[in-house]
Amino acid sequence: MKSKTADRIATGVFVAIAIIIVSILVGLFSYILINGFKHISWEFLTTPSSNIRAGGGIRDQLFNSFYILLITMIIAVPLGVGGGIYMAEYAKPGKITDTIRSCIEVLASLPSIVIGMFGLLVFVNVTGWGYTILGGALALTVFNLPVIVRVSEDSIRTVPRDLKEASLALGITHWHTIKTVLLPSAFPSILTGIILAAGRVFGEAAALLFTAGLSTPRLDYANWNPFSEQSPLNIFRPAETLAVHIWSVNTQGLIPDVEAVSNGSAAVLVISVLLFNLLARWIGSIITKKMTATK
């Protein structure tokens, strides 16, 4: 009788925890969306922001967010997955590997503002670039690398050993086995890790304040020359992202419609992350299906 009661209490507690988690999420989402949705319009998304007048949009901030995400991922994914492959397949157990692992863990727990300060020192001042997209992307790489390394290592390790042995026993080299057997099998979980990292990039403000800056030059979206000052594709220009914009209008904004802009931006940010998630998962499942011949 006693253990039965305990069992009931446990069930009740866990159901309650689940309800709390879901209601926090639903509450947060609906708050952001209800407050922000009424400010979102085609005009809001397609006009540049204004420093003093009301009615500014977030065109450049939205583009910058996606562009910094892209640049960060181009740098961080190969490095991170490569590091994961090294840790899972090549690193021999021992002191050196343990040291590398603790370094990765420490890196993962660094506060993002500290990474921002480090970025200011190295990617802004030492390089002499000033505030740039590339500097921001590199700071975000530092910030995300540990997560991607960790996730890649874990996903490669969880591929059944049978599969690796099967491939090696057929006279296939280690590297080719990694490439054609381990990575495809680990792909779905690596992708999940990358999506999580991408979400963090999207919402990150502190690490970008001192690296990508708080301003965006006047952009000409018809100019696709990546070396031109006005080109949106130029990686050596300052770029304020959506998350940074929310912070800056709230703390130092002079515009009269601060609330509208920041609520609208927050809603756009949340929706973008959501869309990015769904899109990445959809593409990932297509790739997985193609690789594993399942329909």
Add this chain to the structure above:
Amino acid sequence: MVTTYLEKESTEQTIQTTVQLHMEHILKVHNLEIFYGEKRAVNGISMDIEKNSITALIGPSGCGKSTFLRSVNRMNDLIPGARAQGEIIYEDLNILSKQINVVALRKEIGMVFQKPNPFPKSIYENITHALKFSGLKKKSQLDELVEESLQKAALWDEVKDRLHKSALSLSGGQQQRLCIARTIAMKPTVMLLDEPSSALDPISNAKVEDLIVELKKDYSIIIVTHNMQQASRISDKTAFFLSGDLIEYDATEKIFTNPSVKKTEEYISGRFG
């Protein structure tokens, strides 16, 4: 010049004929010891494996038979701390030597594992995976080899209409025959089978056994098994292992009817293990 060449040829011929008088040996194991760290798992065994025959390795769990099997194509290299001493001679080379190209060795000495382990790819790709890696690119050649190896593995009729479906959609027995087929496709000389039918139902097991007997014509087979009936049904020679020692190695008929060592008899009749 011509005479020396002829002379050489004639001596080679005599050597070959003398060898053929006896049974030809594909592998010669000499004083093989295998360690996992400090622990010795195989204690200096010596045995010659006959060509085009089935050699069964029997013995209780942990007796070193699988360890021995895995050392023949150097799969133990994957286990940190595992090392082997002694000799396994294959084509005049010591397999255990550091200079051996392990990748090339594994193409000649293939292995099938206890649990069916097809790649999560299509049936067709399971077989072409290794072929493509070894440089075969032409589709007609690949198609031919896929059909040939699936025929040999007695799987062709069951899968010919769904070659491009996932291999994981096959039953356990079919998966295991697919694993045998992909090993056959590499045209090895020796096949190592590590309890290949222990995870299968009796009907699939019978199919895999028939297949193994069939394969004897083209390959030399070493099979680890816990199933005494299986060993007596399909093998030509049987080796009995016990705690890392090779207790007895003889013709299967002799081992199962009139073993010379008492331990062997006790194990076979099920008194321990």
